[in-house]
Amino acid sequence: MTESAAPLVESPSPLGTARAQLAKAVDVLGYDGGLHEMLATPRREITVSIPLRRDDGTIELFTGYRVQHNISRGPGKGGLRYAASVDPDEVRALAMLMTWKCAVVELPYGGAKGGVTIDPRRYSKAELERVTRRYTSEIMPMIGPERDIMAPDIGTDEQTMAWVMDTFSVNRGYTIPAVATGKPLAVGGSLGRLTATSRGVVHTARAALASAGVALSEVRVAVQGFGKVGSHATRFFAEAGATVVAVSDQYGGVQASDGLDVPALLAHVAATGSVVGFAGGDPIDNTTLLALDVDVLVPAAVEGVLDAETAGSVKAAWVVEAANGPTTARADAILADRGIVVVPDILANAGGVVVSYFEWVQANQAYWWTEREIEERLEHRMLEAYAAVAEAARTHGLTLRDAAMMIGVRRVAEAHQIRGLYP
Numbered sequence: 001m002t003e004s005a006a007p008l009v010e011s012p013s014p015l016g017t018a019r020a021q022l023a024k025a026v027d028v029l030g031y032d033g034g035l036h037e038m039l040a041t042p043r044r045e046i047t048v049s050i051p052l053r054r055d056d057g058t059i060e061l062f063t064g065y066r067v068q069h070n071i072s073r074g075p076g077k078g079g080l081r082y083a084a085s086v087d088p089d090e091v092r093a094l095a096m097l098m099t100w101k102c103a104v105v106e107l108p109y110g111g112a113k114g115g116v117t118i119d120p121r122r123y124s125k126a127e128l129e130r131v132t133r134r135y136t137s138e139i140m141p142m143i144g145p146e147r148d149i150m151a152p153d154i155g156t157d158e159q160t161m162a163w164v165m166d167t168f169s170v171n172r173g174y175t176i177p178a179v180a181t182g183k184p185l186a187v188g189g190s191l192g193r194l195t196a197t198s199r200g201v202v203h204t205a206r207a208a209l210a211s212a213g214v215a216l217s218e219v220r221v222a223v224q225g226f227g228k229v230g231s232h233a234t235r236f237f238a239e240a241g242a243t244v245v246a247v248s249d250q251y252g253g254v255q256a257s258d259g260l261d262v263p264a265l266l267a268h269v270a271a272t273g274s275v276v277g278f279a280g281g282d283p284i285d286n287t288t289l290l291a292l293d294v295d296v297l298v299p300a301a302v303e304g305v306l307d308a309e310t311a312g313s314v315k316a317a318w319v320v321e322a323a324n325g326p327t328t329a330r331a332d333a334i335l336a337d338r339g340i341v342v343v344p345d346i347l348a349n350a351g352g353v354v355v356s357y358f359e360w361v362q363a364n365q366a367y368w369w370t371e372r373e374i375e376e377r378l379e380h381r382m383l384e385a386y387a388a389v390a391e392a393a394r395t396h397g398l399t400l401r402d403a404a405m406m407i408g409v410r411r412v413a414e415a416h417q418i419r420g421l422y423p
Helices: 014-029 033-040 088-104 125-142 158-172 196-210 228-239 262-272 286-290 329-337 351-365 371-396 400-419
Strands: 044-053 059-070 076-083 110-117 148-152 220-224 243-249 252-255 282-284 296-299 318-320 341-343
Touching: 014 033, 014 088, 014 329, 014 400, 033 400, 044 088, 044 125, 059 088, 059 125, 076 088, 076 125, 076 158, 076 351, 088 110, 088 351, 088 400, 110 125, 110 148, 125 158, 148 158, 148 351, 196 228, 196 296, 196 318, 196 341, 196 351, 196 371, 220 228, 220 286, 228 243, 228 262, 228 296, 243 286, 252 286, 329 341, 341 400, 351 371, 371 400
Parallel strands: 076 110, 076 148, 220 243, 220 296, 296 318, 318 341
Antiparallel strands: 044 059, 059 110, 243 252, 252 282
């Protein structure tokens, strides 16, 4: 198999990047135009209006989306995002990535994603509850344990998933914990789910480094994004012996050439809500962080931060994608040409959906596993997936992303072809 020789044009959006990645995989696999079009097109999607009565009695109207990209391998699975920037194409792109991600780690799911165009920081908890319950009610015909299972994403958390589960259950007349994952333990959540994505990032980083004979304790790490994923990943890197020299969030960042005191940094963030102002480091902005002289760069924030402009300044030997879609198609080619190893999002950050699957299984069985069982199963699943991707990359002369895409797309296409077309 050979990679496509078609020139890569900088993608204008996350959906453009996702489609470019798919087109490359289709070319490698030799699929025809009809199959390509089927793989590129969402199976179904819905747009809903969400009126909110604010605490002061005024009314605001928001727009919500849910996209099921492909369900050939099982029910849709994907997060729910609350952000002012949410639009249909972003949700479509993230749903597509979920399709390949679930296939790469061998989960019996298709890909889905949801979003509401709202800045959750501007609304009270009661207002966010009303938005969540109305959104859930509006998309209810599309979701369910056998249809489409939600999870937290940017701007949402375990409380959001509890509201989703309760709204769905009240309308059905009985408790249905498997309609959403990432819930609090008290209502059917799973041990280990909160930190699963971050642990998966560190597992795959360790595997990538080991293939070059390097240990985590020997590397310097920079993490862009200090939310649910980036903050826990930073802690796990530090606990594994890595030197974390810089972190950042949406407000700014901090760096220390001899390494940040991560426990003290976490305490500062818990007290202030940001890494900015941490006394144990010097200020740094998000763009400068990407160009630091480190071994491992972990983009853990939002889409498209590594583009044609920033990719040329990356000095890290490894980029481990904790965020969804942080690297554009053009940036991917630049990094590959420079010999930088990119552990792609559909592999590196799959730990969250792996433990979401464990939560779904436990909810369906009404039998709960120990945290040790969760951690062992997660590590095994992530390392198996990495080994398969790395082997495909070596065999076919591909980057890790192209190999992961090839595996994910092939598994989805095989399921579609075996099932056939109806009618």
